[in-house]
Amino acid sequence: QRQSFSAAKVGDRAGQTDGSRQAPGVKPNAKRPTGKATVPDVPKPDLRSLPAYGITVSDGYEEVPGKDYLAFSANVWNAGPAxxxxxxxxxxxxxxxxxxxxxxxxxxxxxxxxxxxxME
Structure with missing residues (x-):
């Protein structure tokens, strides 16, 4: 029996992104800001954690016997309009x-x- 496959939809959908979006580059400021610090009423970023991936458990090998280590990768998505x-x-x-x-x-x-x- 034949199976058919379809390509995944490209782009953002409600509650998820495929990572295809790229923000235009921003040139860093040469000097720290001056004047009164203000947070204006404009659209803001909305950072959201994405599910962890690449999850592994390993032992401490010879260096630290008797211990287990949990390792994983994670990412953050800017779901906001800015x-x-x-x-x-x-x-x-x-x-x-x-x-x-x-x-x-x-x-x-x-x-x-x-x-x-x-920042470091």
């Missing part, structure tokens, strides 16, 4: 960079930013 843009700026002599998230209007113009932690 891109996620974060820049890091390192101060001289500091190990960590100060991180800033930027916000854009519908025309792609940066309209706000907020400090958002640190």
């Amino acid at each position: 891109k996620l843009v974060v820049d890091g700026f390192r101060s001289p002599g500091k190990e960590l960079m100060d991180a800033y998230q930027y916000f854009y209007d519908a025309d792609g113009k940066q309209v706000g930013y907020t400090p958002t932690g640190t």
